[in-house]
Amino acid sequence: MHGTEPITDVDDVKTLVDELDLAATAAPETLAVRLSELRGHPIKILPYPEPIIAESRRTEEPLPYGVWIADPSADYVFYRPETTPSHRRHIILHELGHIWCRHAGEQIEPIKTRNGGPDHASVARAVQRAGGFAEDQEQAAEAFAYLIERRTRPNLSATGDTPAARYRLLED
Template sequence: MDLTHPFSLDALCTRIAERRGRPIRLHPLPREAAESGVCGLWVGTETVDYVFYEAHTTPLHREHIVLHELGHILFGHHSLEGEENDGMAPVVLGRTNYTTRQEQEAEMLASMIRIRTSGAGHSRPAPGPRGALARLESAMGYDAYERGHRDGS
């Protein structure tokens, strides 16, 4: 997947839409849906993909929600697990938990995109336990100065 640097969610949506041959429209969730515990939703029709996200959260969380829903689109998830979709009805996938395989796949892809585009994936810490910790710290936004300062270096 070609990810721009600096990362642009709009550019990613445009590339995915071009590849699928239909636009992706981003919208905040209606308040009632957000209050019910849904923080993201994908509604896929034959002509357009609608991605809804929780509006009353941080910009980073909103972006992650949209990336999660894009994960469903990219993986080609078509229905809630255990439900059949005859191809005529719109695809509707709502994000409330991560207990199904589809939710776990979409969440993993969203996390991988965030790590890759945050710059954390560009440096290669040393292998081994300290290297694994450095990669985790980097993915969580701690920079080398903070690690060195905390370690007394």
Template sequence: MRRAGRGGGREMWKRCRRTVDGLDLPDPFDAAVFIGMLAGTRGRPIELVPISAALHTPCGLLVTTDRADCILYAADTSALHQQHILLHEAAHLICGHHETAPAASAAAEVLMPHLAPSLVQRVLGRSVYTEPQEQEAELVASMILARTAQDARDARPQPPHPGRARLDRLFGTPEDPAPGRLDD
């Protein structure tokens, strides 16, 4: 992955924009539903695991096991923050970061003590992977949220133009017969 230096940030932005534009998003948007759709597309389960955030641990973590991907997220934060955490970790899957992540880390053992370390194949945590992957995941998550906000704005009915009623009286509405013409 290229570092976001001169021009690199622009390339990352374009790459992320293409990625997000190609995503199928649920309407209305729900992060858990979106992640379920992503799991279906990938043909592999993605388990959402709420955790109590501890001091000096990431608020989100992507853990890949032999049978599923697990997104751990802080349960004791706002709904908006949880949504962003979920999308950030899902963005790592979307961008393929999980394929180059290091093997299991101590963070997974602390946050998921019930999971045998031998089952954990890959872990992505904020202190484990490279800066460009972090930036890319953050950008994709933010672009998904921006796109859903724009889609919601576009779906809202627009208030009528102030002169619209007068124009409708003069010329009729599209579903009305032409003014001045009598129907047979």
């Protein structure tokens, strides 16, 4: 899929996933490496820094399950670590879907780094400013996550209580 426009059509998302030609067992991290290489821009997948999680507990303001922050140095995907492996996987794939479908995040100030990792205060500011995506972009990111799940975990139960299973209707 060439061009620069955001991709929101589920058939186009399917084409994107087909073009990736992923191995049947690829983990989200493998996919992230592949996408990083194809884009020529690193994608870093990290749990939210602990102080951000603590702050969210203190203020009872729930953090989004996952967020994509488009920093000039790298695309960061942060996720909430206190979840099941299969939910975490889906969250990460969903955010990678936004990246790969060229959904533009908001402009944010660059994330400062400290000791080789992102500075938590600047991550916290970026998370606060990260707006939601339009509904058609959310659906495209869900379709991407679902299609990757189906491609890389063909034996995944279709009736399991996973976010991916709920989106089977997109396909069927």
